Amino acid sequence: MRTSALNQPVVTTSVARPGLSLDVAVPLLALSSLLGMPIALIATSAFNVGDPEALPVTEYGFGPTLEIFEHLDWIWHSIAMSACATVLCVAIGVTLAWIVNRTQLPAAGLFRILITIPYPLGPLVGALAWVELAAPDGGLINKAYVSLTGMPGPLIDITSLGGIVFVLALVEAPVVFLMVGAAMDRMNPALEECASVIGANHWRTAFRISLPLMMPAILSAAVFVFSAAMAAFAIPAILGAKSRFYVVTTAIYVLFQGYPPNLPLASALGLLLIGFTALSVWASARILRGRSYVVVTGKTYRPQPIDVRGWTPLLTGIVCLYVFLSLVLPLGTLLIASLQTSSDLRFDPSDWTLANYAYVILDLPTTRQAIVNSVILGVATGTIGVFLSTLLAIIVHRADNRAGRILEQVIMLPQALPRLIFAFGFLWMILLLPFKIYGTLFALLLGYLVIFLPLGYRAMSGVVVQVDRALDEAAHVFGAGRARVLWSITLPLLRPGMVSTWALLFMVSIGEVSASIFLVSGGIQVLGPAVLNFWESGGLPQVSALVIVQSGIVLLTMLLIGRGTAALARG
Amino acid sequence: MGRDVVTEGLTMGTAEELHRTGASFIEVRNLVAGYEGRTVVHGLSLAVPTSSHLSLLGPSGCGKSTVLRCIAGLETPQEGEILVDGKTVFSSAQRINIPPDKRRLSMVFQSYAIWPHMSVMENVAFGLKLRGVRGEELRRRVRHALAMVGMDTMIDRPATALSGGQQQRVALARAYAFEPKAILLDEPLSNLDAVLRVQMRDEIKELQRKTSVTTIYVTHDQEEAMAISDRIIVMREGRVEQEGAPLDVYDRPRTRFVADFIGAANILSVHVVAQNADGSLFCRAGEADLTCERPLGGAAPFNERLAAVHAVYPQLAREHRPGPNRWPARVTRRALLGDTVDYTLTWPGGALRVHALPNELFEEGQDVGMHIPADRVRLLDA
Numbered sequence: 022m023r024t025s026a027l028n029q030p031v032v033t034t035s036v037a038r039p040g041l042s043l044d045v046a047v048p049l050l051a052l053s054s055l056l057g058m059p060i061a062l063i064a065t066s067a068f069n070v071g072d073p074e075a076l077p078v079t080e081y082g083f084g085p086t087l088e089i090f091e092h093l094d095w096i097w098h099s100i101a102m103s104a105c106a107t108v109l110c111v112a113i114g115v116t117l118a119w120i121v122n123r124t125q126l127p128a129a130g131l132f133r134i135l136i137t138i139p140y141p142l143g144p145l146v147g148a149l150a151w152v153e154l155a156a157p158d159g160g161l162i163n164k165a166y167v168s169l170t171g172m173p174g175p176l177i178d179i180t181s182l183g184g185i186v187f188v189l190a191l192v193e194a195p196v197v198f199l200m201v202g203a204a205m206d207r208m209n210p211a212l213e214e215c216a217s218v219i220g221a222n223h224w225r226t227a228f229r230i231s232l233p234l235m236m237p238a239i240l241s242a243a244v245f246v247f248s249a250a251m252a253a254f255a256i257p258a259i260l261g262a263k264s265r266f267y268v269v270t271t272a273i274y275v276l277f278q279g280y281p282p283n284l285p286l287a288s289a290l291g292l293l294l295i296g297f298t299a300l301s302v303w304a305s306a307r308i309l310r311g312r313s314y315v316v317v318t319g320k321t322y323r324p325q326p327i328d329v330r331g332w333t334p335l336l337t338g339i340v341c342l343y344v345f346l347s348l349v350l351p352l353g354t355l356l357i358a359s360l361q362t363s364s365d366l367r368f369d370p371s372d373w374t375l376a377n378y379a380y381v382i383l384d385l386p387t388t389r390q391a392i393v394n395s396v397i398l399g400v401a402t403g404t405i406g407v408f409l410s411t412l413l414a415i416i417v418h419r420a421d422n423r424a425g426r427i428l429e430q431v432i433m434l435p436q437a438l439p440r441l442i443f444a445f446g447f448l449w450m451i452l453l454l455p456f457k458i459y460g461t462l463f464a465l466l467l468g469y470l471v472i473f474l475p476l477g478y479r480a481m482s483g484v485v486v487q488v489d490r491a492l493d494e495a496a497h498v499f500g501a502g503r504a505r506v507l508w509s510i511t512l513p514l515l516r517p518g519m520v521s522t523w524a525l526l527f528m529v530s531i532g533e534v535s536a537s538i539f540l541v542s543g544g545i546q547v548l549g550p551a552v553l554n555f556w557e558s559g560g561l562p563q564v565s566a567l568v569i570v571q572s573g574i575v576l577l578t579m580l581l582i583g584r585g586t587a588a589l590a591r592g
Numbered sequence: 593m594g595r596d597v598v599t600e601g602l603t604m605g606t607a608e609e610l611h612r613t614g615a616s617f618i619e620v621r622n623l624v625a626g627y628e629g630r631t632v633v634h635g636l637s638l639a640v641p642t643s644s645h646l647s648l649l650g651p652s653g654c655g656k657s658t659v660l661r662c663i664a665g666l667e668t669p670q671e672g673e674i675l676v677d678g679k680t681v682f683s684s685a686q687r688i689n690i691p692p693d694k695r696r697l698s699m700v701f702q703s704y705a706i707w708p709h710m711s712v713m714e715n716v717a718f719g720l721k722l723r724g725v726r727g728e729e730l731r732r733r734v735r736h737a738l739a740m741v742g743m744d745t746m747i748d749r750p751a752t753a754l755s756g757g758q759q760q761r762v763a764l765a766r767a768y769a770f771e772p773k774a775i776l777l778d779e780p781l782s783n784l785d786a787v788l789r790v791q792m793r794d795e796i797k798e799l800q801r802k803t804s805v806t807t808i809y810v811t812h813d814q815e816e817a818m819a820i821s822d823r824i825i826v827m828r829e830g831r832v833e834q835e836g837a838p839l840d841v842y843d844r845p846r847t848r849f850v851a852d853f854i855g856a857a858n859i860l861s862v863h864v865v866a867q868n869a870d871g872s873l874f875c876r877a878g879e880a881d882l883t884c885e886r887p888l889g890g891a892a893p894f895n896e897r898l899a900a901v902h903a904v905y906p907q908l909a910r911e912h913r914p915g916p917n918r919w920p921a922r923v924t925r926r927a928l929l930g931d932t933v934d935y936t937l938t939w940p941g942g943a944l945r946v947h948a949l950p951n952e953l954f955e956e957g958q959d960v961g962m963h964i965p966a967d968r969v970r971l972l973d974a
Binding site for chain 2: 422423491494513
């Protein structure tokens with residue numbers, strides 16, 4: 022049967038290699054419209070001076086954009102918060118990356134995992150725990166300080182700019198750790214060895230050789246963190262709520278939720294935020310042009326870890342401190358808070374109860390629905406997302422031309438687009454669609470797929486690039502058709518990468534907040550917005566229980582699949 | 593320029609073969625190929641007689657791998673025709689482009705392309721399975737293919753547990769296992785160390801002799817090409833620079849590029865002065881009178897020309913004896929290479945590199961006599 026199939030002359034139509042083939046054009050068109058429509062809607066609305074609900078807009082003007090100037094404090098807050106958080110976050114991330122990747126740290130493998138956990142956990146854990154710990158009125162640390170010293174004021178105000186920056190930096194540091202760590206792994210160790218042989222000591226080598234070589238990676242990470250901080254919603258929303266500290270994102274949400282909603286001003290602010298992230302991405306691309314990857318070789322060198330001798334306790338202490346502040350302390354605080362019978366924390370286990378868990382998991386319909394929906398969404402986003410990411414990575418890699426590179430840029434675009442703004446425009450778009458997906462899980466799924474596509478794509482692209490193209494070509498020449506090649510060669514080779522990417526997408530879906538708060542409108546609930554709403558209406562023990570449930574799902578996934586961080590490192 | 597196939601290159605062996613089989617198994621006509629607006633192959637044509645071995649030889653970037661990949665169907669050419677076993681597999685004019693899996697070829701890749709998720713057995717069995725071979729027969733033929741390259745004891749190993757040389761052998765076994773009629777090899781030895789390379793080179797030649805499979809072999813190593821091929825095509829910037837039997841290309845390089853590439857150590861600047869009575873040419877090279885054979889075809893060119901002399905052909909003697917193509921010379925440098933001794937000499941023509949056997953050694957500074965046979969001086973066209 023096979024032999025006869027081989028005998029058939031098969032004539033295919035396309036002879037010349039076209040720049041834009043169908044497999045590139047279709048996803049390009051689909052993605053461009055999915056991304057372009059929401060942005061176009063926001064852009065038109067930002068200049069709408071007529072009926073704020075009218076679509077298409079009937080009267081254009083600069084009213085909303087001028088109105089921004091009345092609220093320069095929001096913009097100032099956003100910039101100050103993001104800039105400070107970026108500096109702090111890069112300092113933490115680079116330090117951790119150097120200690121874990123380049124020095125002889127005991128249990129480096131374990132720390133490598135522990136440091137990355139805050140990222141998939143999402144922003145809610147850190148934000149809520151630090152409110153309980155260091156709110157100016159009634160935060161545990163402040164209460165202890167007042168009762169111990171008798172001083173009147175709070176010791177730490179986590180709701181201030183400094184506090185928000187601190188929590189943001191803790192949550193985003195894993196990204197810097199992973200991006201810079203990956204570059205350190207790729208660096209040719211001979212460059213450092215040469216410096217040592219010439220006579221530089223470890224510290225001199227670290228500061229004069231390693232750090233400058235890492236600058237492109239550090240800069241990329243800084244831009245990533247800055248964009249993420251500009252787009253951050255949950256942390257400034259929770260920490261800044263009582264002190265009325267608004268940033269652009271939280272202001273947009275308030276304008277949207279207000280009665281009547283001020284959609285034109287919200288849109289104008291959204292456009293401004295998009296402009297800021299675009300500017301930072303453009304600036305970094307300019308600085309990095311011709312610089313990145315000059316020093317890193319593709320070969321998998323295994324650099325010798327530096328023997329830091331007497332410094333080991335200090336360096337280990339720094340890593341432990343980060344893990345404590347970003348993971349152990351927040352989760353511990355929330356865990357204890359979730360076992361309380363009232364909002365006052367008691368540390369006596371005999372007063373503890375599991376009633377809050379029963380309440381949020383079983384009794385309360387909204388939270389029960391949110392948990393179920395989030396898991397369904399996570400599984401769907403993971404499964405479909407992996408499928409799409411793999412397909413797109415293969416298409417871009419195989420196309421290997423201009424059209425393919427343009428498609429790649431479009432796939433990566435959502436990364437530079439603040440999720441909250443995208444969701445805002447996306448919500449608008451689905452309201453306009455002729456078929457009704459508004460208020461369904463499908464609306465959330467579609468939104469998640471778009472915003473997490475860059476993450477999945479980067480993770481899968483890293484795997485696809487590593488697979489030698491000749492492996493497919495060999496099978497093809499030996500007589501296997503396209504489908505057979507995909508099934509027997511390509512997919513089995515990609516399977517480990519697909520599993521870890523699935524886990525990554527599942528975890529980030531469970532922890533998603535800032536896009537979901539717009540997409541859940543319409544009666545359907547998922548975990549992130551549920552926690553926020555619940556927190557606004559009080560009931561600290563119950564909120565804590567819900568966040569612990571959310572964290573539990575993420576941690577369980579990491580434990581069971583154990584590869585989520587592998588995909589995170591590639592992404 | 594694209595089609596100057598040299599007729600003198602047809603030696604008796606391949607001409608006979610052509611006659612015997614009557615046809616080319618693989619034929620490429622006016623192939624133009626490249627990527628993203630950059631053309632790397634400019635109207636190249638070649639023909640491989642059934643059961644013969646053709647090598648595409650050239651420096652990296654000359655388009656030799658692109659030609660091979662076009663034949664395999666892994667690249668789509670811009671123009672031209674490709675025929676395999678008399679069937680058109682690609683034709684820009686007829687808009688035919690048969691996918692690789694329907695061309696019934698086999699290939700060995702530079703990176704070996706051993707599938708890491710399969711065992712040695714599964715790797716070699718892949719092509720056989722696609723051709724409907726099953727069960728005991730499958731295992732027997734896999735074992736047979738592996739035995740040909742001395743890897744039958746490793747049949748159940750996972751592919752990831754193989755060394756580079758072992759991977760190469762498995763790649764060969766996999767390519768020969770299903771008894772293809774033609775096989776394409778893309779720099780298969782370039783990732784191996786020197787000793788292994790010679791060993792594998794002989795093994796490939798042996799395999800080809802046993803299976804009489806039509807072979808196209810891409811390499812940048814002239815030694816490899818000489819050792820293994822029936823015919824060689826030297827490529828330069830996407831065009832055929834010279835084609836011929838190995839000895840033919842070696843002894844009669846047509847251009848300076850070919851002479852350099854196949855390792856002719858001496859390129860002399862000569863002035864062709866006159867034609868001797870016997871048809872040979874009388875030239876001047878520096879201060880030396882030099883007689884060389886007239887190139888086949890074409891009139892005697894009386895002008896400034898380049899001539900190639902392989903380092904192995906000049907003969908050295910203790911004493912200088914006057915005569916045609918005999919000169920006094922002096923050894924200026926000597927390096928012992930092992931099999932040969934590498935001398936640098938000054939002679940009336942300038943400087944010359946000579947490789948001689950180490951049985952008679954000359955000292956640095958020693959005056960010697962040198963003779964270059966007239967038929968070993970090859971006038972170059974360009």
